[in-house]
Amino acid sequence: MTKKMDRRAALKIMGAGALGVVGLAAGIANREKLIAFLDHDKEQNQANVTPIDTLLYKPANKQLSRLGFGCMRFPTKSGDAIDTELTEKMIDYAYRRGVNYFDTAYIYHGGKSETVIGQILKKYPRESFFLVDKMPAYMVSSLADAKRIFQEQLDRCQTTYFDNYLLHYLHDREEFDRVYIKQGVLDYLRSERAAGRIKHLGFSYHGNQGLLDYLVDNFPWEFVMIQLNYQDWNEPEEPPHDARIEGSLYRKLEAKGLPVFVMEPVKGGRLAKLSEEDTRVLKSHEPQRSIASWAIRFAASHQNVVTVLSGMSDLNQVVDNINTMTDFKPLTEAEQKLVQNPAGNAGENDKLINCTNCKYCMPCPYGVDIPGNFQLFNKYGVAAGEAEEITAASFSKEAKAFLIQYKNNLPKAAWADHCIRCGKCLSKCPQHLPIPQHMRKIDTLVAAVKKADGRGTI
Amino acid sequence: MLFRLRVTLALAFIVALTASFLGLLARPLAWVEFLPAVLAVNLLVVGVLVILTAILGRAYCAVLCPLGIFQDIVFWFKKRLRQKHIKFSYKKEAVRLRYGILAVLLVAWVLGLYFLPALLDPYSIYGRMVTNLLAPLWQQVFNQAATITNSHAWGLWEKYDIVFQGTLAIVVALGYFMLITILAWRYGRHYCQTICPVGTMLGTISRFSLLRLNIDDKKCVGCGLCERHCRSSCVDVKNHRIDNSRCVLCMECLADCPVKAISYSHAVTTQTKIKTVPAEQSIELSRRAFLLTAGAALGTMAAGLARGKSDLSVLAAPAEKAVIPPGSSNKQQFLQKCTACQLCISKCPEQVLKPATTEYGLFGKGKPVLDYRRGYCNFYCNTCSSVCPTGAIGSLALQAKQTVKIGVANYDMHSCLILKEGVFCGNCALHCPTEAITMEQMGDLHLPHVNETKCIGCGSCEYHCPATPKAMRVEGK
Numbered sequence: 036m037t038k039k040m041d042r043r044a045a046l047k048i049m050g051a052g053a054l055g056v057v058g059l060a061a062g063i064a065n066r067e068k069l070i071a072f073l074d075h076d077k078e079q080n081q082a083n084v085t086p087i088d089t090l091l092y093k094p095a096n097k098q099l100s101r102l103g104f105g106c107m108r109f110p111t112k113s114g115d116a117i118d119t120e121l122t123e124k125m126i127d128y129a130y131r132r133g134v135n136y137f138d139t140a141y142i143y144h145g146g147k148s149e150t151v152i153g154q155i156l157k158k159y160p161r162e163s164f165f166l167v168d169k170m171p172a173y174m175v176s177s178l179a180d181a182k183r184i185f186q187e188q189l190d191r192c193q194t195t196y197f198d199n200y201l202l203h204y205l206h207d208r209e210e211f212d213r214v215y216i217k218q219g220v221l222d223y224l225r226s227e228r229a230a231g232r233i234k235h236l237g238f239s240y241h242g243n244q245g246l247l248d249y250l251v252d253n254f255p256w257e258f259v260m261i262q263l264n265y266q267d268w269n270e271p272e273e274p275p276h277d278a279r280i281e282g283s284l285y286r287k288l289e290a291k292g293l294p295v296f297v298m299e300p301v302k303g304g305r306l307a308k309l310s311e312e313d314t315r316v317l318k319s320h321e322p323q324r325s326i327a328s329w330a331i332r333f334a335a336s337h338q339n340v341v342t343v344l345s346g347m348s349d350l351n352q353v354v355d356n357i358n359t360m361t362d363f364k365p366l367t368e369a370e371q372k373l374v375q376n377p378a379g380n381a382g383e384n385d386k387l388i389n390c391t392n393c394k395y396c397m398p399c400p401y402g403v404d405i406p407g408n409f410q411l412f413n414k415y416g417v418a419a420g421e422a423e424e425i426t427a428a429s430f431s432k433e434a435k436a437f438l439i440q441y442k443n444n445l446p447k448a449a450w451a452d453h454c455i456r457c458g459k460c461l462s463k464c465p466q467h468l469p470i471p472q473h474m475r476k477i478d479t480l481v482a483a484v485k486k487a488d489g490r491g492t493i
Numbered sequence: 494m495l496f497r498l499r500v501t502l503a504l505a506f507i508v509a510l511t512a513s514f515l516g517l518l519a520r521p522l523a524w525v526e527f528l529p530a531v532l533a534v535n536l537l538v539v540g541v542l543v544i545l546t547a548i549l550g551r552a553y554c555a556v557l558c559p560l561g562i563f564q565d566i567v568f569w570f571k572k573r574l575r576q577k578h579i580k581f582s583y584k585k586e587a588v589r590l591r592y593g594i595l596a597v598l599l600v601a602w603v604l605g606l607y608f609l610p611a612l613l614d615p616y617s618i619y620g621r622m623v624t625n626l627l628a629p630l631w632q633q634v635f636n637q638a639a640t641i642t643n644s645h646a647w648g649l650w651e652k653y654d655i656v657f658q659g660t661l662a663i664v665v666a667l668g669y670f671m672l673i674t675i676l677a678w679r680y681g682r683h684y685c686q687t688i689c690p691v692g693t694m695l696g697t698i699s700r701f702s703l704l705r706l707n708i709d710d711k712k713c714v715g716c717g718l719c720e721r722h723c724r725s726s727c728v729d730v731k732n733h734r735i736d737n738s739r740c741v742l743c744m745e746c747l748a749d750c751p752v753k754a755i756s757y758s759h760a761v762t763t764q765t766k767i768k769t770v771p772a773e774q775s776i777e778l779s780r781r782a783f784l785l786t787a788g789a790a791l792g793t794m795a796a797g798l799a800r801g802k803s804d805l806s807v808l809a810a811p812a813e814k815a816v817i818p819p820g821s822s823n824k825q826q827f828l829q830k831c832t833a834c835q836l837c838i839s840k841c842p843e844q845v846l847k848p849a850t851t852e853y854g855l856f857g858k859g860k861p862v863l864d865y866r867r868g869y870c871n872f873y874c875n876t877c878s879s880v881c882p883t884g885a886i887g888s889l890a891l892q893a894k895q896t897v898k899i900g901v902a903n904y905d906m907h908s909c910l911i912l913k914e915g916v917f918c919g920n921c922a923l924h925c926p927t928e929a930i931t932m933e934q935m936g937d938l939h940l941p942h943v944n945e946t947k948c949i950g951c952g953s954c955e956y957h958c959p960a961t962p963k964a965m966r967v968e969g970k
C-alpha cells in the first residue's frame with residue numbers, strides 16, 4: 036500500500052509541477068552560475084587584477100574611480116525586492132577592481148537602496164570609498180523634514196558622513212527657492228558640511244540652461260552632476276533645444292572649473308542597443324568593444340568629468356563597464372563625431388520615448404505603470420508601426436509581438452488606457468517627457484493592434 | 494478491441510472539448526452535447542443522437558459526455574490504486590428515482606425554474622468544473638512555461654490573464670467536483686444510471702437499442718468478473734442479462750471476460766435465451782411506457798421552450814440592472830436556455846463575463862453576467878455569441894453585434910472626478926466606440942454627456958472611469 040501511495044504522489048508531482056519545476060530550475064541555474072563566477076573571482080590572486088583608472092578629485096584631493104556604481108538599478112528577485120546576495124557579490128567584484136564611488140538616494144528601490152549599500156560597504160574601511168547621497172527636495176516641505184531625512188539617510192547607510200552630498204533633481208527655480216532658500220535647507224546642508232557630516236556639496240541637475248547658469252553663478256558648489264550622453268549632446272553651434280542641451284550644460288560647468296559627475300551615460304540602457312546599421316558601423320570600427328562602452332567612453336572623454344555613473348543591474352554590465360574604464364583612452368574627436376551618428380542616419384530613432392526608467396513619476400494616481408508602458412513601447416511598439424496604418428490586412432508579426440508582450444508584461448490595470456491626462460506626472464519627470472501625450476499614443480496603438488488582430492471576431 | 498476503440502474516442506473527445514474550454518481550440522465542440530442541442534432546437538444533432546442511441550445504445554454516455562468520461566478517469570485511477578476494492582454487484586434499476594428526477598426537472602422547466610435542469614446537466618457540470626477549477630491551474634502552469642520560453646526566445650507565447658471567478662463559483666464547482674469524484678470512486682457510474690436526466694432520457698431509448706452487450710449463456714462459466722467490474726451495476730450474471738437502459742457501453746466486461754462469452758451484437762440473439770425472471774425483478778418498461786415517457790419529455794420541453802416565461806418569477810427573477818451578453822432577445826429567454834456551462838466565460842477574451850452570483854436572482858447563479866470592473870465588451874468581438882451551444886446567446890455576426898444594445902450608460906455627476914477633484918478627465922468619451930459620449934460645456938467645465946440612442950452598453954466608459962464609485966455605470970436594458 037505504501038508503494039502505491041508513493042506512485043500516486045509521484046504522479047501528482049510529475050503531472051502538475053513538471054513545467055514549473057523546469058522553469059524555476061532554469062532561472063535558479065543562471066543565478067547560481069553568476070554567483071559561482073563571482074565566488075571564483077574572489078578566490079583568485081588579486082595581485083593579477085589590473086585596477087580601474089582613477090582621476091584626481093580636487094576638492095577632496097583623492098583619486099576617484101572613473102566608473103561609479105549607481106545604486107538605482109540593483110538586481111531584484113521576484114517582485115521589487117533587491118537580491119541582496121547577488122548585489123553584494125557584484126559590489127565586491129567592482130570594489131576589488133578599484134571602483135570606489137557609490138551613489139545612492141533616498142528614493143531608490145523605495146528607500147531600500149541606502150540600507151543595502153550601507154550594509155554591503157560596512158565591511159570596508161570608510162576612507163577607502165566615496166559614499167554619495169542626495170536630498171529629496173520634492174519630499175521636503177520644511178526644514179524639519181530635511182533634518183529628519185538627512186539623519187535617516189546616515190542611519191540607513193550606517194555611516195557618520197557622506198563624501199559627496201547632492202541636492203537631488205534640481206529642475207525648477209520655484210522649488211529651489213521654496214525649499215532651499217525660504218526654508219533654509221541649503222544653509223542647513225552647509226552647516227552639516229561645516230560639521231563634517233557632508234564632505235562636499237553639489238547638486239544633480241535636470242533643468243534647462245537658464246537655471247543652471249543661475250545656480251552656478253550665484254552659489255558656491257564643489258561639483259555638479261548632469262546627464263551626459265552622445266545622443267543628447269549639442270555642439271556649440273547647435274543652440275540647446277528639448278533634450279539636446281547637454282553639451283551646453285557641460286561647457287558652462289567646464290568654464291566655471293567645476294568637477295562634473297555624469298549620470299545616465301547610457302540613457303537607462305537605451306544606448307546599449309542601437310539599430311542594426313549603427314551597430315555594424317561601431318563594431319567594424321572596434322570589434323572588441325561593446326556598444327554600451329561607446330556611451331561610457333563618450334561621457335568620460337570630457338576633461339572635467341571625474342566619474343561616470345552607471346546603474347548596473349547585471350553582472351555583464353559590471354564586467355563590461357569595468358573593462359571599458361580600465362586602461363581608458365578617451366575617444367578622439369573623430370570618434371566622438373562618429374558615435375553621434377554612426378550610420379549617417381541619426382534622427383531615425385525619434386520615435387523612441389526618451390524614458391530612462393528612473394521611476395520618479397511613480398506612483399501614478401490612476402495606476403498606470405508609466406515607465407513600464409514606455410519600455411514596452413520602445414522595445415516592441417515602435418516596430419509595430421503607426422496606429423493609423425495598422426489594419427487586419429497589413430497586420431505584421433511585429434504588431435502581434437507588441438500586443439503579446441504588452442499583455443504579458445503589464446497587468447490590465449496598469450495599461451495606458453487608464454491615463455486620464457491629469458498631468459500630475461509632468462513635473463516629476465527628469466527628462467521632461469510629455470507623458471500624457473505618449474500614453475495616448477500607446478493607448479491608440481494598443482487599440483489599433485487589438486482591432487487588427489481580430490481576437491474574438493468569429 | 495471495442496474497449497480500446499471506445500477509450501481512444503472518449504479520451505480524444507474529452508481532450509478536444511477541454512482544450513476548447515482552455516482557449517486552445519478556436520471552435521468548441523460543445524454543440525454535440527445533448528441538452529444544449531435540445532435547447533438550441535438543433536434538430537439535426539438531437540435527431541442524430543437519438544438515432545445513434547437507438548442503434549448503438551448509450552454510446553453518447555461512453556464517448557461524448559465529458560462528465561461520463563471524467564468519471565471513467567476517476568474510476569481508472571481507482572482501478573490502478575485499489576483494484577481489490579472493486580466489487581460491484583448487480584442492482585435493480587431505481588426506476589422511481591430515475592424517472593422521478595426526470596419528471597421533477599421537466600415540471601420545473603415548464604414552471605420556469607430553468608436552473609434545475611442546468612443543475613444536473615452533465616455537460617454543464619463539467620464546464621463549470623473546467624472553468625473554475627482546471628482553468629486557473631492550467632493557466633498558472635502555462636504562464637510559468639511561457640515565462641521560460643519567452644525568456645529564452647524559443648517562441649513568443651501569450652500568457653493568460655488569470656482572473657478570479659468569485660468564491661461562490663469556485664465553491665460550487667468544487668462541490669460538484671468532490672461529489673462526482675466520490676460517487677465515481679465508490680459507486681462507478683452511479684450518477685449516470687440513477688441521477689443524470691440526459692442518461693435517463695437516452696436510457697429509455699437504449700432499452701430497445703438495436704445493438705447491445707449480450708452474455709452467451711452457453712459460453713459463460715459464471716465467474717462473475719463482468720458483474721464485479723461493472724461500473725453501472727447493470728450486469729446480472731446469474732440471469733445472464735445486462736440492463737441496457739443503464740449500460741454506458743464502457744465495454745469493460747467485453748474486454749474482461751476470460752471465456753469471451755460477452756459480445757456486442759443484435760439484441761434478439763440472446764433475448765430468447767433469457768431465463769424467466771421473477772416479476773418484481775423485471776422492471777422493464779413496456780414499449781408503450783417508453784413512448785409515453787419520451788412523448789411527455791419532448792412535449793414538456795417543447796412547451797417550456799415555446800412559453801419562454803416563468804410562472805414562479807419571484808424565485809428566478811433577474812435583477813433588472815444586470816447586463817446579459819449580446820445576442821439574446823430578452824433576459825427571460827437567455828435565462829431559460831442558459832445551462833451555465835460557462836464556455837462563454839472561459840472564452841471571453843476581455844474577461845468581462847463572470848459567473849453570476851445573485852445578479853439573476855436566487856437561481857441564476859453561474860450564468861454569465863458582464864462585470865465592467867474586470868473589462869468591457871470589446872466592440873470588435875463576438876466570441877460569446879459564436880460559442881454558445883444552447884442558443885442562450887444567439888449567434889451574431891460582428892456587424893450585427895456592434896449595433897446590439899445590451900444596456901445603457903448612466904452618468905453620475907456626483908462621483909465624477911471632474912467635479913469632485915477638479916481634474917482634467919474625459920476618459921469615458923475618449924474610449925466610447927460608438928461616440929455616444931461627448932464632452933459638453935457646462936459653465937467652465939466640460940462634462941460627459943450620454944446619447945442614449947447611440948449607447949450600446951458595452952461598458953468601455955465604466956471600465957475606463959477613474960472614479961470610485963464609478964461615475965459612469967451601465968445598466969442592463
